[in-house]
Amino acid sequence: MVIRELRQFNLRQIALSGQCFRMTEIPVEEISGAAEEISKAVAFPRGSEGFDAAEEISKAAACPGGSEGYGAAEAAHSAYRVISGSRILTVAQAGETVTFFCGEEEFPYWENYFDLQTDYGRFVESVDGKDAYLQRAAAFGSGIRILRQDVWEMIITFVISQQKTIPAIRSLVEGISERYGSRITSGGNDFYAFPTPCQLSRAALEELQQLKLGYRAKYIYQICRDVCSGALDLEKLKSYDYPAAFAYLQQFYGIGGKVANCVCLFGLHHIGAFPVDTWIHKVLMKEYACRCRPSVLDRVPRTRQCDFLVKKFFSEYKGYAGVMQQYIFYYERYAVPR
């Protein structure tokens, strides 16, 4: 078990920010069971000092502060199960105290996964003082982190995401993991790792179609083949900078600009990537288009107006505009409109 005091970190905000579909909230009461499990499994270097994980976390969970709010002002108080690759983690948060139910040797993986080394206060503070909308969005979602997720998993996940709601994406990802991924047993329960390219390539096209993947089935089928043949080289992809990775990804069947940007942002940690989905599109038109002179915007072709607005208003966040994109997405989806 590893405990950290963390600022600009909120598990619920991360789980709801739409970048990760395998983070599931669990009742805080369930944690004591997991904690005991960990206590048994992990040998503490300082002997038996009565370091009771279950007690630690129930103490932490008893912190005052409601769990009903989604904004930064509310004290965080929640627990989640996260599956990443073949790893599974239980993590809990009470205020700024975050408990990772893993051994010290596993912690570096999750530290990297949650991007704990990066100072997100710097991002929040960098928001243009003249942009009141973005100020509100950043304040509201200031606990979001850009996760460092597996590229392969992100490619398939965001191909699946086309024209799907978040609950549908989650269930499809679970579905293909259960069907094709390796079993992970944790705390007496079974979970499933996301399938490797090799595992998923064993799926017949018809099987994928039966999983309700719809027209995405043929994209996934082809991408599996491209990865297995080496045509889509994941290691090469990882070595590319953002523009190169963005262009490379779009050469493959089923991957367009939106999906490529999501893979860059959430799988390659190119945090300058700025995916424009329907929510962001709405915001650009609602909050930003009106800040342009109509004579200027009207000269831009309809299909390129979004790109134009992103360039105009977000290029000042060079190299990390994707963080702003996440604040906006989360704010639009979860802030109560007034």
Place this chain on the structure above:
DNA sequence: TGGCAGGGGCCTG
């Protein structure tokens, strides 16, 4: 109840 719109899009003509 059923019909319609829309979903963190992309491919084809």
Place this chain on the structure above:
DNA sequence: CAGGCCCCTGCC
């Protein structure tokens, strides 16, 4: 550029 695509959910 328009459609079409698979199919599910939310809404009226």
